[in-house]
Amino acid sequence: MxxxxxxxxxxxxxxxxxxxxxxxxxxxxxxxxxxxxxxxxxxxxxxxxxxxxxxxxxxxxxxxxxxxxxxxxxxxxxxxxxxxxxxxxxxxxxxxxxxxxxxxxxxxxxxxxxxxxxxxxxxxxxxxxxxxxxxxxxxxxxxxxxxxxxxxxxxxxxxxxxxxxxxxxxxxxxxxxxxxxxxxxxxxxxxxxxxxxxxxxxxxxxxxxxxxxxxxxxxxxxxxxxxxxxxxxxxxxxxxxxxxTTFVASFIGSMNWLAGPTVAAARAGAAAAAAADRAAESWAVRPEDVRFEAVPDGEATILRVLPHGHFSELVIDVAGLELRAVASGAGPRSGDRGRVLLDNVRHYRDGLLAGRVEDAR
Ligand SMILES: Nc1ncnc2c1ncn2[C@@H]1O[C@H](COP(=O)(O)OP(=O)(O)O)[C@@H](O)[C@H]1O
Ligand SMILES: [Mg+2]
CATH class of the missing domain: 3.40.50.300 (P-loop containing nucleotide triphosphate hydrolases)
Known part of the structure; x- marks a missing residue:
């Protein structure tokens, strides 16, 4: 040319x-x-x-x-x-x-x-x-x-x-x-x-x-x-x-991988998913899309708070399911009880993005 x-x-x-x-x-x-x-x-x-x-x-x-x-x-x-x-x-x-x-x-x-x-x-x-x-x-x-x-x-x-x-x-x-x-x-x-x-x-x-x-x-x-x-x-x-793809989702940034679209489904599916073929279907959520709300006697417990300076990473247990979340500033402390809400949950089927689930609990 x-x-x-x-x-x-x-x-x-x-x-x-x-x-x-x-x-x-x-x-x-x-x-x-x-x-x-x-x-x-x-x-x-x-x-x-x-x-x-x-x-x-x-x-x-x-x-x-x-x-x-x-x-x-x-x-x-x-x-x-x-x-x-x-x-x-x-x-x-x-x-x-x-x-x-x-x-x-x-x-x-x-x-x-x-x-x-x-x-x-x-x-x-x-x-x-x-x-x-x-x-x-x-x-x-x-x-x-x-x-x-x-x-x-x-x-x-x-x-x-x-x-x-x-x-x-x-x-x-x-x-x-x-x-x-x-x-x-x-x-x-x-x-x-x-x-x-x-x-x-x-x-x-x-x-x-x-x-x-x-x-x-x-x-x-x-x-x-x-x-x-x-x-x-x-x-x-x-x-x-x-x-x-699940590869890109895992490689770029950090991600929580779930066996279901909601916290409840993920928890219920965790045992089954561990045994079953995990690659076929999975759900993913970024730590910044995991929200922790303090509630007395909530089913979620903060296991660890990892300070990164301007933000903290939370490791949260939800009745056996472990999730990572991001919190700004001081606030949540290890041992705090509450509940977890998920935004922007991505659904992957056979390794490919299949859709999104909004406001999952
Ligand atoms: N001359 C070669 N003969 C055989 N295998 C090679 C040769 N050069 C590279 N490879 C292999 O090709 C793959 C990709 O290498 P490379 O392009 O250097 O990867 P990257 O830069 O992404 O780390 C590696 O598994 C490496 O061992
Ligand atoms: Mg190289």
Missing amino acids: TLQTTAPETRAAAAPALAPGLAITGLTKELGGRTIVDSFDLVLERGELVALLGPSGCGKTTTLRMIAGFLEPDAGTVEIEGRDVTDLGPEKRPSAMVFQNYALWPHLTVFKNVAFPLTLKRLSKAEISARVMTALETVGLTHHAESRPAHISGGEQQRAALARAIVQEPGLLLLDEPLSNLDAKLRVRVREEIREIQQRLGITTVMVTHDQEEALAISDRVAVMNAGRIEQVGAPADLYANPA
């Missing part, structure tokens, strides 16, 4: 649809006799950040390596900004990848590490220098241009690896668990920096992570992956509110 061949004013009339930033169709890979990535489809708008989220071993890195060109797919295509790159090597693709372990050269300075992909392209010294300094400025690392990787912190190494990717001015940025080697506090800060830079530069980005909180916090959309396939793709709030 030919794009942007006319001035913006005249383009508006014809309005040719811009090809997506990334379009993956039917991507499949078998390794060691197992299908690791299975008919994977995903389309990203230009400038969009999509997190590829799933448990360890579900095929995220394998997928990313095929998008980058480091691994040849058995079937399927990869198109970047409308161009089919499936048969091109990584250096011929307009993509840049940040590896989980950063893969910085220990004997080279930060400047030379960032310059490395440009020296391969045989750009002039002056242009390399200008682009490297711009990239280092973007990630806030100019003061470490002459440092070696071993002499800067983990967060700074991460930023150097990011600079080495964006210096290539890629059409597509690929990040493989970029934050997993950082401690919790730094992880939050660096992920916000990555998001800010990604939005400022408008780079189409796929970020692989196994951390659902991280995925929800910085993505335009999240693609939840399970056993080589995408289970669901959606905006963070949408995935949280409407998990389409």
Whole structure:
């Protein structure tokens, strides 16, 4: 597809649809006799950040390596900004990848590490220098241009690896668990920096992570992956509110699983469900949709109160059924008696969302 061949004013009339930033169709890979990535489809708008989220071993890195060109797919295509790159090597693709372990050269300075992909392209010294300094400025690392990787912190190494990717001015940025080697506090800060830079530069980005909180916090959309396939793709709030499968419901946020649509039914069904096939039918409710009302001699008892700072998690026993709830501020205490009301109970049949039950008791 030919794009942007006319001035913006005249383009508006014809309005040719811009090809997506990334379009993956039917991507499949078998390794060691197992299908690791299975008919994977995903389309990203230009400038969009999509997190590829799933448990360890579900095929995220394998997928990313095929998008980058480091691994040849058995079937399927990869198109970047409308161009089919499936048969091109990584250096011929307009993509840049940040590896989980950063893969910085220990004997080279930060400047030379960032310059490395440009020296391969045989750009002039002056242009390399200008682009490297711009990239280092973007990630806030100019003061470490002459440092070696071993002499800067983990967060700074991460930023150097990011600079080495964006210096290539890629059409597509690929990040493989970029934050997993950082401690919790730094992880939050660096992920916000990555998001800010990604939005400022408008780079189409796929970020692989196994951390659902991280995925929800910085993505335009999240693609939840399970056993080589995408289970669901959606905006963070949408995935949280409407998990389409029991896998997504369990993986994103926390969930109470019930053997019936109401507390009474769940309690009655608990024993039967434990013996019967549980997968066929189940009901799920988020802790924030479980309300505890103090009532003298109520059938529910608070077993534990787990303080999280600005809220507390309650573990409640309802005549043998254990539920988790959220309470704000001080109030409920362990041993308190009351009753439990449920909102937004989701009904799953054969692993798929089948409907909702409102105001269940
Ligand atoms: N070269 C290979 N040969 C055989 N199995 C592999 C190979 N590479 C990866 N795998 C397997 O594929 C599965 C998915 O791996 P990977 O894509 O790295 O998962 P993730 O990044 O989601 O943790 C794992 O079970 C892994 O052991
Ligand atoms: Mg991986």
